[in-house]
């Protein structure tokens with residue numbers, strides 16, 4: 001049976017928030033901290049901070065690394081723009097690495113070509129719920145002194161060599177937008193084991209105010225010239241997650257295994273229907289990984305469609321290319337190019353692709369209709 005997105009569990013928690021008369025992050029019903037602590041235990045990370053979107057989580061994760069304007073961050077060429085814009089937003093320069101065309105995941109072999117003396121970090125996206133080859137990526141990162149952000153927005157509870165994704169890099173980010181494995185409508189989180197990254201992240205997402213949890217000591221604001229100050233210790237935004245979102249997110253997390261079971265059932269049906277058909281390739285699974293699909297990616301002849309967002313081809317990146325500066329005015333060095341053709345595998349990889357939505361709310365007849373239409377389109381029925 002398909003599972004509704006929301007149910008009585010969410011309603012019961014929401015009622016507590018409403019009855020408590022406080023819906024902001026620090027409301028007395030305490031759902032945001034409860035959710036953060038539960039998610040930390042679920043994932044296996046010490047510190048979790050929830051924010052108002054996955055995009056905010058990506059920006060907060062970048063900011064937590066203490067990057068300087070003009071620093072370069074390597075990211076895969078195939079990515080939601082919600083991954084590259086946050087890099088631009090903190091004054092850094094996105095540098096696109098080519099991908100493995102089978103998975104559209106950043107190719108460890110493509111990193112070297114992107115390295116310069118300004119490279120500070122790399123964002124790895126576990127695309128569609130497929131774990132990236134983390135050993136090779138981490139080895140390259142460590143060899144070159146790069147920090148690693150794992151973007152797990154599409155890959156809750158997927159595993160790489162027995163470890164959950166989001167526990168391998170320096171900091172991980174998640175989205176709780178409507179389509180993701182769990183949702184509060186909109187929302188996001190960062191997770192890390194490093195208290196300094198956690199502190200910087202929470203300040204960035206709270207306009208510089210250090211309201212840390214986990215019993216970490218908060219500095220006190222001193223008066224200046226006898227005038228009290230509020231305690232904005234660093235630059236930041238208000239990316240706060242509300243109690244209403246926290247209530248829904250906690251109820252969702254408590255049901256996550258049910259959601260996963262339903263997704264696995266849909267994936268089984270899909271794989272059984274498409275396995276062995278001429279010219280059709282199921283998702284490529286790297287050795288020793290357990291994907292947990294968000295969409296299930298299938299490859300076939302070109303006529304089945306074209307999917308995958310290539311960031312540097314977007315209008316705003318073309319504008320940066322022409323102006324030779326980022327949207328924030330940071331100059332682009334000559335070696336940073338956003339020209340068509342810079343990542344040929346990425347551009348090739350989007351052709352002949354169809355992604356099947358395997359969300360727990362999808363009905364089997366809906367999936368079946370998609371499969372039938374796909375087979376006809378691919379000419380394999």
Ligand SMILES: *Cc1c(COP(=O)(O)O)cnc(C)c1O
Nearest residue numbers: 053054055080082153154175177
């Ligand atoms: C959804 C998504 C985001 C952005 O999350 P929002 O909550 O929509 O802002 C970032 N990265 C990836 C890989 C995503 O799939």
